[in-house]
Amino acid sequence: MTEPIRTILDRLIERYEQLEGCKADISAAYGLLEASFAAGGKLLVAGNGGSAADAEHIVGELMKGFVLPRKLPREEAQCLIAADPELGATLAEQLQGALPAIALDGHPSLSTAYLNDCEPRLCFAQQVNGFGNPGDVFLGISTSGNSRNVLYAAVTAKAKGMRIIGLTGAKESELTAHSDVCIRVPETETYQVQELHLPVYHALCLMVEERFFGEPKNR
Secondary structure (H helix, E strand, O other), X not given: OOHHHHHHHHHHHHHOHHHHHHHHHHHHHHXXXXXXXXXXXXXXXXXXXXXXXXXXXXXXXXXOOOOOOOEOOHHHXXXXXXXXXXXXXXXXXXXXXXXXXXXXOOOHHHHHHHHHHOOHHHHHHHHHHHHOOOOOEEEEEOOOOOOHHHHHHHHHHHHOOOEEEEEEOOOOOHHHHHOOEEEEOOOOOHHHHHHHHHHHHHHHHHHHHHHHHOOHHHO
């Protein structure tokens, strides 16, 4: 972990002292994400209710610029211009670098078809089965850590050779047992757990953005 990335984590703990006990797990979760993205992998994210909104939020921070501009490398820009000088010039100027991520709540036609035809609690698992590859990461967000549809997805991810990150509340849970790393924020009331989930995943997004789009001297 480089100094700029370590600084992001340190500043998170300075602002949210109650997350001190989660620092090692946040660092470990970053390590899983960094290794997967570096190898060409992707992130699949799932949660219910407010955690589904968090899943979409995470994807939004990863698939476009968060705090860094993420200009395309010259080689990619030149390929776009070569494909079409006029349209490619606009694409080369406006497109941003992306870290591939998919929120599994965001496919209503697929989800409703599966819910209607099959076992509803396996809807996330079906998407992990279709999208997931060895080396990808599954991030399961559950304030209780016991959401059955998230657990089914985690088991499917494990079977496919993916790495699993859990983001839960303070209590031990089934998701803890299925995760390579589980970040258990120190709250148990649902809305209070969610209030601490946001700064945690913002820090993770900042850390991976710095790794892949920060100044070369920082890497």
